[in-house]
Amino acid sequence: MPTTLKDVAERAGVSRSAVSRTFTDGASVSAKMRQRVEKAAKELGYSPNALASSLTTGRTRLIGLVSNNFHNPIFLEVFDLFTRGLQDKGLRPLLVNLTDETDPANSVKMMRQYSADGVIVASSTLPAGFAKAFRDAGIPVVRAFGRPTRAPQAHVVGIDNVEAGRMAATTLVARGYTRLGFMGGPQDATSTQDRMHGFLDELARHPHVTVTHSFADAYSFDAGRQEMLRLLQSSPAQAYFGGDDVLSIGALSAIADHGLRVPDDIGIIGLNDMTMAGWENINLTTIRQPIQQIVTSCIELITGMLDDPDRYPEHRIFACKIIERGTLRHEIHILSSS
Amino acid sequence: MPTTLKDVAERAGVSRSAVSRTFTDGASVSAKMRQRVEKAAKELGYSPNALASSLTTGRTRLIGLVSNNFHNPIFLEVFDLFTRGLQDKGLRPLLVNLTDETDPANSVKMMRQYSADGVIVASSTLPAGFAKAFRDAGIPVVRAFGRPTRAPQAHVVGIDNVEAGRMAATTLVARGYTRLGFMGGPQDATSTQDRMHGFLDELARHPHVTVTHSFADAYSFDAGRQEMLRLLQSSPAQAYFGGDDVLSIGALSAIADHGLRVPDDIGIIGLNDMTMAGWENINLTTIRQPIQQIVTSCIELITGMLDDPDRYPEHRIFACKIIERGTLRHEIHILSSS
DNA sequence: ACTTTCTTTGCAACCGATTGCAAAAATAAT
DNA sequence: ATTATTTTTGCAATCGGTTGCAAAGAAAGT
Structure with a gap:
């Protein structure tokens, strides 16, 4: 059983308040008092009970x-940053x-x-x-990676997924792709909805570009793979914006299985820039969320x-950044319409 | 400010002890008492303060x-299982x-x-x-994924890394490989030491097999990749036992870059069976640790x-299992020496 | 109906700390 | 040296609960 305030007080021959005060900064304690207490505390190996x-x-x-x-996997990074930052x-x-x-009621209760x-x-x-x-x-809350609400009800930190969708669109258009596809995550995830919205909206400004869209069942490798396998059945697009990295990597594996080459036959851009996207045998071009800044915020x-x-x-909304790797072609094709 | 025991007691017109008792199971409370209290508690939205x-x-x-x-990445799985299990x-x-x-003293204090x-x-x-x-x-502790000590001082749950090393050895030998390599993680990690020990020890029983070993700087993709790039400089082995999956996947990327094919030119077996090992575009043959069982234990x-x-x-030590995928050849070569 | 036994309930002390207040001690002012 | 002021200290109440104990109430036994 750990030593308590009282033990320390007794050993130092002072009041319990005195001990408490030496351990709360900003409290009034004389130098000698502090010394005596700290000595006793050290001897007993005392550290205050935070819960009490x-x-x-x-x-x-x-x-x-x-x-x-x-x-x-991106969330392992997220947890790492959060735990360190909080600590x-x-x-x-x-x-x-x-x-x-x-x-939610259960969580609140907890x-x-x-x-x-x-x-x-x-x-x-x-x-x-x-x-x-x-x-x-009445519990202070901040939401990370969520969609801002129209009237801010709680702090929200993250990226503008609509903007990210736009960014994917302009990037693909700039590379000269004209037949595009959006391969989203679950249709009811706001992140997927927003990314798609931005993507389609931006593409609407490029009349020479056609676009299709579909959804995977989850933000998972398998779902991405399945969906891409399906897409490859009938004439696929020239390039896809994948709902996120893990989905895109799944798609990549489907494409490889189908005997097509990336980026020559088909291009793909993900979102998140999770560790594996940078692995040389994956090498996914992607849109990076500034995780560190989000967590810090x-x-x-x-x-x-x-x-x-x-x-x-x-609301704190951060910009994203294209991470250039190997799944999108670089050359800019001259478009017939321009 | 949340409602307290006292609030409930007052509203129900009973003593504080009565309220406390209805919320501690095994305590003596009459049916009607319980009813009254629960009613009041519900009305006030009371839930007991666990810390108090x-x-x-x-x-x-x-x-x-x-x-x-x-x-x-395997640890995201580990955290998932632990949090759910504990909850x-x-x-x-x-x-x-x-x-x-x-x-350690800091953590103990905390x-x-x-x-x-x-x-x-x-x-x-x-x-x-x-x-x-x-x-x-005096804090109950269990160590997961650690090396058992000779005299058990604390609960340890995990696998027998020496045995896992043996398993890798016998597997590689059974596939007819005769020039083997161990590409470990950090040399001071007990897991690497044990795996190597088992691997080498088992191979010592197979005199026709030669083996080399080396270490990567960390259990990371990059470290595995670097080390394999180095190994590929001079005559590499026919097959490697990688320190763990992430290391092995790094090695895989190095091998691909070098223009060699897996498993035809070179074989590799990992350890952990993390999610990415099963991704079709990685497809790593590996040794699986029974994470779920370890966590449950x-x-x-x-x-x-x-x-x-x-x-x-x-000590609770679990057996591992080979997960057959695509980075080891299947055919059994007839050995000249037998 | 009366005693005996068992169950319920409330009182009050306690868990390990903090803190407002007043007394005591130290410092400063005269 | 005396008084006024500031700082330090201890007392005791409090935070939100639990629990041993004894009194009260209910059930059972005769």
Whole structure:
């Protein structure tokens, strides 16, 4: 059983308050007092019980990190950055796996039980209702990788997926492709909807370009592979914008199996720039989300809310960047129509 | 501010103990009492503060999940399984990223501060000192993916890496390869040491087989790729046992770049069977660790320790299995020496 | 109906800390 | 040296619960 405040107080021959004060900065303690206490504390190997103190201070320094994306490799990176970032600020991530959870109420209850100071909802597929539920429960929340709502109800950090779709479109057009395809993730994922919207919208400005679209069942290798195999049955497009990297890599494998060459026969551009996209035997041209900045922003916002819970909700949207690799041709074809 | 026990007690017109009792199972409460309390609780949206109760019960249901493997994709799977498994038992994982941490004392202090009921050290590269530090601090601990110590000091769950090395050896020998290589991970990782040991030891029983070995700098794609590029400079072996999958996939890319074909020109077998190994455009033959069983066992052991902290430390070692894919030839060559 | 036994309930102390307040000690001002 | 001011310290209440104990109530036994 660990040593408590009282033990230290007794050994140092001082009051319990004195001990408490030496361990809370900004409190009034004389130099000698501090010395005595610190000596006793060291001898006993004392370190204050954060949970007990949370009772009176109302702060646990616990942050719920909730996600349902435990299969997309990009999220390992996300978790890495979040845990490090939070730790650096003296916060502890309480990891919550929402894979089989549909009711926000349960999560709220859980966060309440553990009096989490705040919650970070890191998911591109969870409905906005989750973040909202936390907010309504009075728990500071920031949503990472989500779609901004029209009237900001909670902090949202991420990229503009519509813009990313546009970016994919202009990139493909600039490479001279004229028959394009959008191969999305699940049709009900807002990320897929937005990316498609931006993609199609931009292409509408290029009348000489034709475009088709379809959806894979999930953001997964297999789904991407299946969908691409299907597409390859009948005349496929010259190039595809894949819903995300893992999907695109699945598509790549389908293309290879079909005996076609990338980028000569067919081009593909993904989104995320997850580690594997950079592997030389994958070498996927893709659109990079600035994960590090997104995570940093989230942490900034959540700590901001700890200080001022009534802070106005904010959207922080970052630009993406094309990562040039080997799945898109470089040459610019001269178009007959221009 | 959330409603408390007292609020409920007042609204129900009963004592605080009564409320407490209706929410602790095994406590003596009459049916009508329970009803009244539950009604009031529902009306107020009350749920007990787990942290406050931990003060008296000495149980937080918080489990430290500490790891430093935030770059090996297999660990996303590991985190997924751990979080789900723990949640199912009503435990909450407190994720600790030890990437930049070298001193176990800090982690121990942290776990103490949050009074974690137990700790799971999930890492193949962290020194045994970490687990030991927790144990010495009186915190129940189980080590996943670690090397068993001679006298069990703490629960260890994982595979027998020596045996896995043997398995790789016998597999390669059975395929008729006679010039083999071991391409390990970091030389100081116990997993690499053990795998090599088993591999070489087994091969010693096959005098017609020659073997070389070398090490990559890390369990990473790039390290594997670099090392294989180096090996390809001078006469490479016919087949390699790669330190793990990610390393092996890096090696695969080097081999492809070098214009050699797998498995015709060179064979490779990995270890882990991470998701990407099964991707059709990777298709790595590998040795599978039963991750699910390992995780389940860890959780079983840690919950066991919660009930009986003095339970004898135990090693649970699981067998591995060859996952046949496309990076090893199938034909059995007739050996000149037999 | 009365005692005995068992179950329910409330009181009050406690878990490990923090903090407002007032007394005590140290410093500064006169 | 005395008083006024500031700083340091301890007391005691509190945070949101749990739990041993004894009193009250219900059920069972005779």
